[in-house]
Amino acid sequence: MTYLENFEFFGNVSKAQDFIHAIKPGNFLFSLVISYTETCEIPGITFAGADKDSIKFTPPADAEYLYYGNCKTIDKIPMTPDGKPTPAILTKTALESSSIPHIVINSGSKISPQLPFINTGLSYGRNILVESAMSDSQVSQAVNYGRIVGRNLASMTDCLIIGESIPGGTTTALAILRGLGFKAKVSSSIPNNPVELKNAIVNSALERLTSDDPYNIMAEVGDPMIPFVTGMLSAASEITKVMLAGGTQMTAVLAFASKIGFNEKNTAIGTTSYISNDDSANFKSLVSEIADIPAIAVNPGLENSQFSGLRAFSQGFAKEGVGAGGSIIASMIKSGNNSTNFLALAEKEYHRLFTLL
Numbered sequence: 001m002t003y004l005e006n007f008e009f010f011g012n013v014s015k016a017q018d019f020i021h022a023i024k025p026g027n028f029l030f031s032l033v034i035s036y037t038e039t040c041e042i043p044g045i046t047f048a049g050a051d052k053d054s055i056k057f058t059p060p061a062d063a064e065y066l067y068y069g070n071c072k073t074i075d076k077i078p079m080t081p082d083g084k085p086t087p088a089i090l091t092k093t094a095l096e097s098s099s100i101p102h103i104v105i106n107s108g109s110k111i112s113p114q115l116p117f118i119n120t121g122l123s124y125g126r127n128i129l130v131e132s133a134m135s136d137s138q139v140s141q142a143v144n145y146g147r148i149v150g151r152n153l154a155s156m157t158d159c160l161i162i163g164e165s166i167p168g169g170t171t172t173a174l175a176i177l178r179g180l181g182f183k184a185k186v187s188s189s190i191p192n193n194p195v196e197l198k199n200a201i202v203n204s205a206l207e208r209l210t211s212d213d214p215y216n217i218m219a220e221v222g223d224p225m226i227p228f229v230t231g232m233l234s235a236a237s238e239i240t241k242v243m244l245a246g247g248t249q250m251t252a253v254l255a256f257a258s259k260i261g262f263n264e265k266n267t268a269i270g271t272t273s274y275i276s277n278d279d280s281a282n283f284k285s286l287v288s289e290i291a292d293i294p295a296i297a298v299n300p301g302l303e304n305s306q307f308s309g310l311r312a313f314s315q316g317f318a319k320e321g322v323g324a325g326g327s328i329i330a331s332m333i334k335s336g337n338n339s340t341n342f343l344a345l346a347e348k349e350y351h352r353l354f355t356l357l
Helices: 013-023 052-068 088-097 136-154 169-179 195-206 214-221 225-236 248-260 283-290 308-314 324-335 339-356
Strands: 007-011 028-034 102-106 159-165 241-245 267-272 294-298
Touching: 007 013, 007 283, 013 241, 013 267, 013 294, 013 324, 028 052, 028 088, 028 225, 028 324, 052 088, 052 102, 052 159, 088 324, 088 339, 136 159, 136 214, 136 225, 159 225, 159 248, 159 324, 169 195, 169 214, 169 225, 169 248, 195 214, 214 248, 225 241, 225 248, 241 248, 241 324, 248 267, 248 283, 267 324, 283 294, 294 324, 308 339, 324 339
Parallel strands: 028 102, 028 159, 159 241, 241 267, 267 294
Antiparallel strands: 007 294
């Protein structure tokens, strides 16, 4: 089996094949944007952390784990309350198995990681249920800073992959997608997607909108990651190929980018099949509704794992995050590994991790 058999193409399918053909011989660079929205502190919204107090440590800990193989700001890697690991385990396996370099960018994380990173100085997002997420000027600053970083990183690579770590980000993404006029249903980090809770939060936040200006909508109901990554995409896609690595949050980036401008010819979105097959979301139709770009979903074969913690991804836990899908896609394109090879490597890393604990 070749890795292409593990891929599903949707959106503009012919562009997907052209995109892969164009990036296959080139160099890849993975960028992880860590951020924070106080929306994640609403009970029941996210499982991105063992408890409410530990959620803010998840983004920096994800970043540290990718570098060190362990974490500095917390004792263990980020996990759900019942011990299921962060999707960063998939990202780390993908990047290391194909020697793809990576860089971390702090775009509003409450806690800084203990490693070298690009610091934007952007503030974290507020709880959209009770107040505006950001000011209009903070949104403009995030976009402009994203453009600066995106332009510089794009000049160093043939394909810039952008992933994110922001707990609660599917809720703010849903608010942005709806606010910008798209009929979105979004995924969750848990199998029983708290759809009613998310919709209630989003509907309440959207009532505050007084303008159809995209920047104002972002300020009211978004988070700092979305405008920053949109700025990165806007500038980087003028220079090189860009793969948005993620599901729901990256469709929100795409939606905002469709309003402020980006180069569709150089852009793709890459995720896991656990997102594209999620019945509680409408990822496939949403991408096509927003932009004429290719979307690629990879099945990493985790349902075949001997470890319940890895099988959990295929059962609806986490599904995606920390750029897992996009990094696996890039890794397979570069290394030629298929899902069987990838699973063996992921199991080796999982075993190392949980032998250490």
